[in-house]
Amino acid sequence: MKKNVFIALLGLGICVLSACDDGRIYPDSATSAEGKTVVMEGVLEGFDNWASNYRVSIAGFEQADDEYASVSKVITTSDIKDDGKVSVELSGIKSEVKIVRLCVLDRLRRHIVTFEEVDVSDATEPVKVDLGTMNISMHNAIQQSFFNTTCANCHGASNRAAAGLYLTEGKSYQALVDVDSKKVEDKKLVETNNSANSVLHMVLYQQSVEGISMDHRDLVSEKNEQTILPLIDSWINNGAKEK
Numbered sequence: 001m002k003k004n005v006f007i008a009l010l011g012l013g014i015c016v017l018s019a020c021d022d023g024r025i026y027p028d029s030a031t032s033a034e035g036k037t038v039v040m041e042g043v044l045e046g047f048d049n050w051a052s053n054y055r056v057s058i059a060g061f062e063q064a065d066d067e068y069a070s071v072s073k074v075i076t077t078s079d080i081k082d083d084g085k086v087s088v089e090l091s092g093i094k095s096e097v098k099i100v101r102l103c104v105l106d107r108l109r110r111h112i113v114t115f116e117e118v119d120v121s122d123a124t125e126p127v128k129v130d131l132g133t134m135n136i137s138m139h140n141a142i143q144q145s146f147f148n149t150t151c152a153n154c155h156g157a158s159n160r161a162a163a164g165l166y167l168t169e170g171k172s173y174q175a176l177v178d179v180d181s182k183k184v185e186d187k188k189l190v191e192t193n194n195s196a197n198s199v200l201h202m203v204l205y206q207q208s209v210e211g212i213s214m215d216h217r218d219l220v221s222e223k224n225e226q227t228i229l230p231l232i233d234s235w236i237n238n239g240a241k242e243k
């Protein structure tokens, strides 16, 4: 009698430990692989130096201008193989997702910047994207998504560079980091690890900056104010690295 109770308890114990009756059915990986698949592969320079409040990710979006990703997977150092290449796969992508991006999201999966994207609207087979060698550093993200589009026109891309400041590709880093302002006394354009004291930050956040005649605030869209300006601060406060 005692022996039977013991066996019954043992059986119950095993059952609890293995959660054998939680009622759910777990599909095996072969049957759960529905939806589209995208694989991206390449060498990602500057990947390691992203500030910890951002996530370099492979992410799917339903619309090009969606603020948030519908599905995403964070890329981590464990995705870097021995040859230095990253290979990441996003699978089970539902049909509503039209675009898959190599991009940076913040902690809430809000989209900040894109480095590469592929249209998967009509994809029936797994899509493979060869990224080659790509500079995905914080500085290059700011260059591509902001300086090139919003600043370079006056600062070096046309026939003039306002205040002698070049914000064009290949020049902006050397022109900004640890360089004295020509307009604001005793300030640097970018003071490493001190965004609040950097003239770059001041012109973007303040309506008027003593010494500078032009109001730069008008150039900053509402969206960039929420995505790019914090990115610039993060870049400065995380060492203002080139890569």
Ligand code: HEC
Pocket (backbone or CB within 6 Å): 147, 150, 151, 152, 153, 154, 155, 162, 163, 165, 167, 180, 181, 182, 183, 184, 189, 199, 200, 203, 211, 212, 213, 214, 216, 219
């Ligand atoms: C419409 C032309 C124009 C655009 C676009 C523009 N700037 Fe300027 N910027 C100027 C002018 C003009 C000055 C110098 C103002 C003065 O002489 O007082 C200046 C000055 C600056 C300075 C201060 C330089 C120093 O030595 O102190 C910084 C920093 C700066 N701009 C950054 C930017 C950034 C970042 C952008 C993109 C968001 C941008 N600018 C877009 C015209 C422009």
